[in-house]
Amino acid sequence: DAGVIQSPRHEVTEMGQEVTLRCKPISGHNSLFWYRQTMMRGLELLIYFNNNVPIDDSGMPEDRFSAKMPNASFSTLKIQPSEPRDSAVYFCASSLDRGQVSPLHFGNGTRLTVT
């Protein structure tokens, strides 16, 4: 079991540029979550997919953020255009269910810095 795989580990970009974060969930998990973590706001849920379908995107901060899950083994989170306030660690997590019974397995995260 390779765990949840995220790429890149670090991303430094200039304000206004497009950023794409990638995630490969654990095989067999049907739920995928994108979280953002900052010192000020803690761990915030951005979007939750079940069986590749977005179920809850109420945490997506604004239209600059978009997420896709074209198949069971791949998801992307895109920020366009990026802003300095988007700087954070972005985690992808997967689970056998919504996380109500089965634990969330987190990837190593992508540390995003927007200058």
Add this chain to the structure above:
Amino acid sequence: QKEVEQNSGPLSVPEGAIASLNCTYSDRGSQSFFWYRQYSGKSPELIMFIYSNGDKEDGRFTAQLNKASQYVSLLIRDSQPSDSATYLCAVFPPARQLTFGSGTQLTVLP
């Protein structure tokens, strides 16, 4: 009021002591409660879950739940320096997704 509240700490305890971490939640209908541990620079990992009022023990860890008072706590007995981490309380509100507190930073002093 935040949905899940924790004291941010830092909380320092000497090695061998009991560390007590507390969490309160706002939605009385919440049914599932979790404690995740996050080492500095790493991702969160689940260490305990509890669904029913009372205590649940797993090795050195004990989770306590009081739904009437809307609080959940984590006790770590015989604390070790390797327990030094941030502990995140997470709650499952009805019809919502897993919601995390901001975490309590624990330092166990050798």
